[in-house]
Amino acid sequence: MVHAMLMESDEYKDTKDFKDTDLYKQCVAAGIVPDTTKETSESWEARLEPPAPELSGTDSEVPMDAGNFLTLNLQIQNMWCPACAWLIETTLTRSKGVVNASCNFSSDRGSVVYDPVKTSPDKIYAAIEKLGYPAADINQKASKSRAEFIRICVTLFLTMNVMMLSWSIYSGFFIELSPHAVQLLAWPVFLMATVVVFYGGYPIHKRALAGITSGFPGMETLVSTGSFSTYTYSLFHFYRGSIHLYFDAASMLILLILTGKMLEQTAKNKISEGLWKFFSLVPQKVRICADQFPRGRYVSIKQLSQGDAFLAEEGEILAADGIVTRGSAVIDESSITGEAKPANVRPQDTVKSGTRIISGKIQITAVKVGEDSILGRMLAIMENSLSEKTAQTQRFEDILKFFVPSVIGFSIVTYFFWMLYGLTSYEAFNRGISVMVISCPCALGIAIPLALVAGVSAAGKKGILVRDFEAFEKVNGLDTIVFDKTGTLTTGKLKVLGMDTANNFPAQKAWQIVHAMEQESDHYIAHTISAFAMAMNLPPLDLEDLTYHSNGISCQYQDKIYCFGSRDFVNKSNPADPSFISFARQGAQVISTVFLAQDDTIVAAVHLGDAMKTGVKTLVADLYKRGLTCYLISGDAERPTLAAGAFVQIPAENAHGGLLPHEKAEFIKTLKQSGKKVAMVGDGVNDAPAMGQSDIAMAVHSGLNPGEGVAAITLMQETPVQIIDFIGLATRVNRKVKQNLIFALVYNIISIPVAAGGFLNPIIAATAMLFSSLSVTCNTLLLVKQESKNKPVS
Secondary structure, eight states, X not given: OHHHHHHHSTTOOOSTTGGGSHHHHHHXXXXXXXXXXXXXXXXXXXXXXXXXXXXXXXXXXXXXXOTTOEEEEEEEOOOOSHHHHHHHHHHHHTXXXXXXXXXXXXXXXXXXXXXXXTOOHHHHHHHHHHTTOOEEETTSOOOOOHHHHHHHHHHHHHHHHHHHHHHHHHGGGTSOOOHHHHHHHXXXXXXXXXXXXXXXXXXHHHHHHHHHHHTOOOHHHHHHHHHHHHHHXXXXXXXXXXXXXXXXXXXXXXHHHHHHHHHHHHHHHHHTHHHHHHHTTSOSEEEEEOSSOTTOEEEEGGGOOXXXXXXXXXXXXXXXXXXXXXXXXXXXXHHHHSOOOOEEEOTTOEEOTTOEEEEEEEEEEEEEOGGGSHHHHHHHHHHHHHHOOOHHHHXXXXXXXXXXXXXXXXXXXXXXXXXXXXXOHHHHHHHHHHHHHHOOHXXXXXXXXXXXXXXXXXXXXXXXXXOOTHHHHHTTTOOEEEEEIIIIIEEEEEEEEEEEEOTTSOHHHHHHHHHHHHTTOOOHHHHHHHHHHHHTTOOOOOOEEEEEETTEEEEEETTEEEEEEOHHHHOSSXXXXXXXXXXXXXXXXXXXXXXXXXXXEEEEEEXXXXXXXXXXXXXXXXXXXXXXXXXXEOSSOHHHHHHHHHHTTOOXXXXXXXXXXXXXXXXXXXXXXXXOOEXXXXXXXXXXXHHHHSSEEEEEOOSSOTTOTTOSEEETTSSTTHHHHHHHHHHHHHHHHHHHHHHHHHHHHHHHHHHHTTOSOHHHHHHHHHHHHHXXXXXXXXXXXXXXXXXXXX
16 A cells, blocks of 8 residues: 555655655554564565466466556667567566566567566666666657667778778788788787677677577577677687688678668668657646646646646647536547547537647546546557567467577588588588578568558557457458447437428427427437527527426417327327328438427427438448448347448348347357358447457447457547558558568578578678568558558548
């Protein structure tokens, strides 16, 4: 409890010294918590119930009693390949106090669940940085390391000089050089190459050593082994006075890796740029209004609570979901919905967190804050999706765990094979090193996850929230889409669709009478009709003898009796509907009709129903053009379901009404058993069983939790027309994944035998390796640029 209180305060940012705080000491003095200063750490840990489990893998689950654990989200820099992420995960999971850890190479993000009594964020950061990877808080802007920039500059300068002097030494193969001349040239080369290998290559060697000791060797292991082998080979010949010195190869290998990875990280940052912009939507300060500060005072966002009033003005981003209480403004919700359409807000309007104020100034009462807000839940979902791996990615990563040891083994075999074949030790060594440095586990490792991260980023810009990475892959082979009706194709809200009146009865008079009869009623249909009349600025008439019945209302006006209600209530003598009444409504379905009668004669009929959402008819037509079959299922009656299906041109045999939630799920199951690959589109509430039964579930955001139910994606514009955007995006993402995999596989299949055959030297081999991983990154970057030009369906 003391720890929780300290964490709620902005005064204490870390947990490691919470026992030194005044609050903790006062609690000890008062006997609220026990004094543990005289106890050993072992006895203290033995009294913790239950103890934190010792975990040895990233697949471990957080214990059920996880209320005392905290989660730390962080950004990790300078990861060069997926093996870096495996190394960090393994090291953290084996650390004391860490319950679970996950690290994503493509997004440079990590998440750690830890016990604050046993460890702290500072210790977690230190453990990561000890491996050679700078780590920082997720909200902290990544800084470029000056030391790394100096390292690259020094390496570049010295390597260029090593190369220049090496050419002079190589002239000894064509002209005779005296031993003294060789020594004069070799000593500067040796000294400069030593600085390059040990200083310039320090980050590489450090990660290689950490990878070997943890059992997860990566690209750094190959580069480090290759550079040290070449350096040691050259050192041996240097002491013998030989001109077979290849310090230039060791130096150039280090320079190429540092430079290539810097360029690759730049391209990778552009791919993830959309994600970082999305995560940066959370403001760090909010202007809270209180009695002592009626004009507001800026405080930390952590101090904002439900029910607080806060101000927001032009250029600011709303910190919480809430209700406008004062002022007016023009807002932009494109960061949440992907729809760049400004909207006006006034008192009593609801606003979402993450919304930007274009102009104006408003005061809002916070309804949902922090992780409970729309933006908070969206960020949590994206964090979870970025930390997960698809089955395809996991399969390739499992293969890559054996890739590096296999390459090293094949490199050694290559060396001994050519030695036995009769080549000189230099030529055999050259071919063995070339095999080692030309193989590229990075290209294979980043082929899938990098394209998926680009897809999540592009989807977010379109207002599509991806909860499951596998949603992209599952679009392949999709042939059937099943729509829920209410809330998905229709608005799901009862509204007045219109009024039909007799030729000799003015529509304005009918609305004024109806408004006057319904304005005092507490029935939800009465509220809907009154609101519609008020919106037309029609004042109610003064009625007499207003009487409420079980199925309608009656009154007297200008010596005539008026009745408003059901068909039987207003006119029992004539069951036929008047000819002026039309039940057909374009783009909507009539759910109920309320009649107005004058002296037992029907003079008007008000139609209420559920309007179809804009663009759904075009959506279904586009889906049919793509070769997909559409179905419509609903819990509503058969008649309105068929009417909605007819409007969007779904055949009557594909429209089914009167289905309960479990019957919807059974319908999906039947389609799948017939060999169809099915997507279910619903509002994510009562459609959850059917969505769970489908191959891919798509939720149309209904104003509730955007990640509710089992949806793989959520359409934040609250309209299913975004399905076309997602299917098109998924197709392009899958195409990039396929291209990346084919290139990476073909590269390694061809390059390793070529290097083993002696057609390349180590420098060319290292250059080819860098271009392979860089080409996969740049190919994915093309997807990002393409998506930035594609406008979402509106």
